[in-house]
Amino acid sequence: MTSSTTPRVLSIAGSDPSGGAGVQADLKSIAANGGYGMAAIAALTAQNTVGVTGVHVPPPEFLRLQLDTVADDIRIDAVKIGMLAEASVIDVVADWLARRRPPIVVLDPVMVATSGARLLAPAAEDALRRLLRHADVVTPNLPELAVLAGEPEASGWNDALAQAARLATEHGVRVLVTGGHLGGASSPDALVKPGGAITEFPGARLETAATHGTGCSLSSALATRRARGEAWEIAIDTAKTWLTDAMRAGSALAVGHGNGPVDHFARLHDEQPEDHAAAWWRDCADIRAQIDALPFVTSLGDGTLDRERFRSYLAQDALYLREYAKVLGRASALAPSPEEELFWARCARGCLESELQLHTSWLGAERGGCTPLSRVNRAYLDHLSAAGPDYGTIVAAVLPCFWIYRDVGERLAARSHPEHPYAAWLATYADPSFAESTMAAIRWAGLAATRTDAGGRARMARAFRLSAHHELAFFAQ
Structure with a gap:
């Protein structure tokens, strides 16, 4: 694939009927970052900006059918993986990745919704760790990082970086650890590679309630940017900057009574510097x-x-x-x-x-x-x-x-x-x-x-x- 063509990005994730997270957020993020989005539904949720009231997991074999049917017809340049819910579903995705070998895989280890609702069965955690070897990048927040590492949650940023380094080296995967759960005025992110090399992306905490689906949006934007030919560090930086703008504009959408969605297409209203260079x-x-x-x-x-x-x-x-x-x-x-x-x-x-x-x-x-x-x-x-x-x-x-x-x-x-x-x-x-x-x-x-x-x-x-x-x-x- 060359970066002069529109990348085809497949989201494998759960559905959010309120439109702010899951595959709905993924498709918006992919489009906003210059890709063509596709989606295979791994789970159905009943949720809104306040919380999740139900989760339905379709038969895993139907997910396999979705994945194979898309791949048989359409070139897939990148895959973003989100909510998988159960071990049997994770196993289907792992088998498909091993057979199809898409060139770029970004794994967002969705475990808990912004509202606090549990989105991954505890029994599926080991299966999710096994999925890491199929990914190029995994994008955990601090609680998700702790679960993946099998350790207590990091109490500070340096501890989080050390925990991410251990996870990256053990599983041979890049870890983009997000610091949004840290207290204080800063909200840093960092890319940690196997062997311990770290690239940090400083950021100030944005005071906003428009945080619904931010993890989904960041990971799908990253997959798209990488598929467009950007190096990982540059793709992270541009995706992070885009998401910050989307979060800043999200409040004006006034959607729901809880943590509202980001405005994925805020940049349609405002020219952005990196768009010219890209x-x-x-x-x-x-x-x-x-x-x-x-x-x-x-x-x-x-x-x-x-x-x-x-x-x-x-x-x-x-x-x-x-x-x-x-x-x-x-x-x-x-x-x-x-x-x-x-x-x-x-x-x-x-x-x-x-x-x-x-x-x-x-x-x-x-x-x-x-x-x-x-x-x-x-x-x-x-x-x-x-x-x-x-x-x-x-x-x-x-x-x-x-x-x-x-x-x-x-x-x-x-x-x-x-x-x-x-x-x-x-x-x-x-x-x-x-x-x-x-x-x-x-x-x-x-x-x-x-x-x-x-x-x-x-x-x-x-x-x-x-x-x-x-x-x-x-x-x-």
Whole structure:
């Protein structure tokens, strides 16, 4: 699947007749995040915003029939799993996942509704733990995390992260632990990978009663964003930002007398920054596919790349980064807010310190000092220099260097191993801090697009795509 096509996302979950949770929320979330939603009903509930008054579980074999019938006809790009209710139902889903092997699986371990009603039989908890091995990401809140880990509920955020790390390592699954049950003004989330690597997503607590179906909505948005080609960290960040906006707008819906639903389509009424950047990313899917197919990239990934070719690449990269830092400095000088000014200045400094220090470790005294600037490199730098003096065009032009390196680096690093000759270099582009910088660069560039007019946005889109072309040429040289 390429990210230029609308992803087909299947929700396997329970139904909520009030429309705020379950498959109803999933379908809205999938559509709001750019996917085509499908649903296989695993349970029927009688519920509203106040509580759940009944649960009916159809025969598991009928769920199997739903799943096979859909999969026989329609390509499934991602699966979101929600309420499964009973062990026999979980076993059917596990068997189907093993047979069909969808490329992306996000598991929301629904156990208790927002209203407090129990939605998973205690006897099914062991079956749900076994389902973890079929998932790419599991998205528990703190009580659900404790049940999955078979431990008492974490009393603080650090304890929750440690508990998530144990669960991730034991089952070989990424754990997106959500901190909404913590007290205080903050509501952080964190992605914890097997082995303990953590990427945190800070967030302030939003004072709202529009919390019905938030877990369903987040997990289905995440599955859709990942199916659109976003790296996990970026998909989480964009899904979390979208959900925050939906929760903020939910109160205006005035649905029900309890915890009301979020407004899944709030963004239809308000332009959002990351929508622009996401459109630029989709538009260059053809270029990114060409990058992935380059012999340099494939041999770098499997470790067979000739060392002298790699050193030649790094020598040009070192020359590029020195000039790229100056362009980032220009972005900082033109930034319309102190936060943006500080961000781009830190990125410029990072190029000169962290990145070039790594190149020095590979190139020694050379560090590109005696290497002439290649024609391809000069063309890229000339393009970046010509992007100014407009702030928006500059940040759109520098963004592909963040995003494409992050995208390629994460996937290549996942294939590396301790004996891989370039593991140390690949690790820098899969590092959580680089992911955070990339997400911030996407947000700032997207925000710049909302500040300008249609002509300015067109210039930004052209600058982004042309930079992507230069990235392709840079890898290809």
